[in-house]
Amino acid sequence: MVSEAVRVYEDLYGLSLHGVDVSQAVEELNKGLQCIGVNASCALSHIAAASQLASSLGPEGGSGLVAKALLAVAALSLPVLTWFGLPLLYVIAWGLARRDWVLEEHGTSLWEYTGGLRLRRLAEVYRLVDSGELALRDPRPPRDFIEYLGRPGYSMWLWTGLVLAAIAAALALTSTSALHPLRLVLGLVYVFFLPGYGIAEALYPGEELSPIEHLALSIGLSLAIVPLGGLLLNYTPWHVTQLPVIGLIFLVIAVSLLVAAYRKYMLYEKSLVSEEH
Numbered sequence: 001m002v003s004e005a006v007r008v009y010e011d012l013y014g015l016s017l018h019g020v021d022v023s024q025a026v027e028e029l030n031k032g033l034q035c036i037g038v039n040a041s042c043a044l045s046h047i048a049a050a051s052q053l054a055s056s057l058g059p060e061g062g063s064g065l066v067a068k069a070l071l072a073v074a075a076l077s078l079p080v081l082t083w084f085g086l087p088l089l090y091v092i093a094w095g096l097a098r099r100d101w102v103l104e105e106h107g108t109s110l111w112e113y114t115g116g117l118r119l120r121r122l123a124e125v126y127r128l129v130d131s132g133e134l135a136l137r138d139p140r141p142p143r144d145f146i147e148y149l150g151r152p153g154y155s156m157w158l159w160t161g162l163v164l165a166a167i168a169a170a171l172a173l174t175s176t177s178a179l180h181p182l183r184l185v186l187g188l189v190y191v192f193f194l195p196g197y198g199i200a201e202a203l204y205p206g207e208e209l210s211p212i213e214h215l216a217l218s219i220g221l222s223l224a225i226v227p228l229g230g231l232l233l234n235y236t237p238w239h240v241t242q243l244p245v246i247g248l249i250f251l252v253i254a255v256s257l258l259v260a261a262y263r264k265y266m267l268y269e270k271s272l273v274s275e276e277h
Helices: 002-017 023-035 040-057 061-097 110-114 119-131 145-150 152-172 177-192 194-203 211-233 242-276
Strands: none
Touching: 002 023, 002 040, 023 040, 061 110, 061 119, 061 152, 110 119, 145 152, 145 242, 152 177, 152 194, 152 242, 177 194, 177 211, 177 242, 194 211, 194 242, 211 242
C-alpha cells in the first residue's frame, strides 16, 4: 500500500514539473495517506482514485509548456493591444457607419473624401469632426426611434456596450481556463465600468462631459451601484449568487443604455427642428 502511494506520488510530481494541475489527485492521495493504519479500505480507495486521476491527466510535454507560455504572453499583452487597438477599431467602425454622410464644407461623402478605408486620413477627419472643425451631416436622417436604433451611425455606442456586456456575462458563466485572461479583462469592464457608463449616458445624453469626466463618473457610479444591487439581492429569494448578480448587472446596463439612447434621440429630434426653423 505504501509502495503504491509512493509510486503515485512520483507520477504526480513528474506531471507537476510539466505544468499539469495535479491538485485534485494530490488531495485524494493525502486522504489515502491519512487512512493508512486506520482504515485499509479507505486508504486503498483514495490511493486508487489518485492513481486513476494521475493516469487520466497524462504529461503535457513540451507542447503543453509552450502553450502555457503563449497563453501567458497573450494575457500580458492583452491590455497593451486593447489600449492601442480599440481606438483604431472604433475609428474604422465610425467611418463605415457614416460612409454616406456628407462633409458640409466639401460637399462630398465621407468615403469619397477619405478615399475609402485610408486609416490615416479617416483618423484625421474623425479628429476634425470631433473637435467641431468639420461638420458631418446625414443626408437621410432616421424617421423614428426604431430606425435611430437600427442605424449604426447613431447607435453604435449602444450596441457595442450591449455586445460587450453579453460577452462578459457569457464568459463569467464559463470555466474554460484558456479564456481566463479575456474573462478577467471583460469582467472588470462589466462590473466596474459598463453599469456606470450606461447611467452616465442616460444622465448626460449630450456632450456635457469631457472624456475624463465621463470615465471617472462611469467608474464611480459602477462602484456605487453594483454593491447596492448585491445588497438588494440579499433580500430576495435568489440571494447573492453568481447567476443573479450577473443577470442584475446586465439588466442595469441594458436598461440604462436604452434610456440613454432614447434621450439622445430626443436631443437629435430637437436639433433637427431647430435647423428647420
